[in-house]
Amino acid sequence: MTVRLVEPTTPSHRFRTTATPTLFDLGLSENPxxxxxxxxxxxxxxxxxxxxxxxxxxxxxxxVIADHLGVSPDDVVVGAGATGVAMQVMRALDGGELLTSTPTFDGYPIMAEMAGMTLVPIPLDSGGGQDLAAMRRAVNRRTSLVVLCRPHNPTGTVLDAAAVRTFLAAIPHRVPVLLDEAYVEFLDPADRLDIHTLLRRHPNLLILRTFSKAYGLAGLRIGYCVGRGKLVERIRHQQLPFGTPTASVAAVRAAYGAGAELRDRVDRINGERDRLRITLRACGIDVPASHANFLYLPGPGVATALRRAGIKAKAYPDGSARITVGDPVAGHAVHAALVDLR
Incomplete structure (x- = not known):
């Protein structure tokens, strides 16, 4: 599976038609x-x-975050969502090459350009997973940062834990690795990594997380990364003064105190995701198993069919799309839009 990020296009004035009203906005993998x-x-x-x-x-x-994770507060850097923290990481590294899969989270190419870094995209493998062997071969003296997403955005695939450990062991300690776990709460507990062991073994590792997805706090912009030693100190020096609202502290304390309710909500979203995947595969759409709060729907024609039905999705040039899941009404609309596509 090889898809590229969408490039902006300018519609023809001559053939412009009335836009279809948006009935469901499923483009940003938000909590519904x-x-x-x-x-x-x-x-x-x-x-x-x-x-x-x-x-x-x-x-x-x-x-507060460190106490919950069982790490030192000195190991935690917070910012304006995972995106804000990732930007702090890139600015702390002062140029060089950013190595990541393609497609990936849209923010990485944008932030790399803002931070003066050169993006080195590595295509996904045939199953929609990140090609760790190709990524490892691409690391060189110019590499300043390697980004892994687990679960991966936009396919929802999950790197094998043993493969991640092997990959980290093969990366020189001078090269920071950012492990993006924005959707970690949607993973089965058995699939989650032992971050304490990884951080102890790999001083170049940074683990990035957010309260925007499972916790449903995207509008409050709360993210953080966990790491060790001088690397984290460099990132903390990029901290924006007065940049963390007081309400963020209250929100995180309450979110951590509502663990049972959070698990129920995650189970509900995961259940709806799996039901929708089954119905779409029955329509002939080869939807990969997802471990996040979205589904990747391979093209061609999927993105267009959704748009014509008033469903906003993250679209790709080959006609594929990524949709947020969790709302059953929106799921029924997606199924109705695609049932006769194949």
Whole structure:
């Protein structure tokens, strides 16, 4: 499976038609549900102090996250979502090459350009997975950062844990590896990596996570990375003063305190994802098994059929699409739009 990121196009004025109204926006892999009630209550209570500046540099939020993960607060750097933290990482590395799979999260090519880094894209393998052997061969003296996504965006595939450990062992310690776990909460617990062991063995490893996906807090922009030693210190120096809202601390505390409700919500999203995949495969669409809150629908024609049905998706040049899952009503609309496509 080899697809490229969409390039912007300019529609013809001569043949322009009335745009189809968007009935469902499934393009950003957002959580379709509002934040958990206890989290909403905590954030609302915190807003009474919105007239006051937050901490000049965040200390409380890294401490809350570190306590939950069982690491030192010195190992945690927070920022404006996983995207904001990834940008801090790139700016700390001062140029060079960024090595990652293609397609990948749209933000990486954009941020690489902003940070003055050269993107080195490695095509996915035939099964839609990240080609670790090809990525390892592409590492050279110009490589400043390697990015792995687990689960992968946009296919939802998951790298084997043993393969990840082997890959990390083969990368020179001078080359930082960013392990993007934005969707880790959707993984089966048996598929999750032991981050403590990995961090102990690999001082060049950074683990990136977010509260935007499973926790449903995309609008609050809360992300973090975990690492060790001088590498994390360099990233922390990119911290924006007053950049972490006080409400973020309240939201994270409440989110961590609502573990049972979060698991129920994740199970609900995963269940709807798997049901929708089964119905779409019955329509003849070869949808790969996903371990995130989205499905990758191979083309051709899928993106166009969804658009004509008023369903906004992340589209790719070969006609494939990625859609957010979790809302049964939206899932029925996706099925209706694609049932006669093949």
């Amino acid at each position: 549900f509002a934040p958990l009630p206890s989290v909403l209550a905590a954030v609302t209570a915190a807003l009474i102090q919105a007239n006051r500046y937050p901490e000049f540099l965040p200390e409380e939020l890294p401490r």
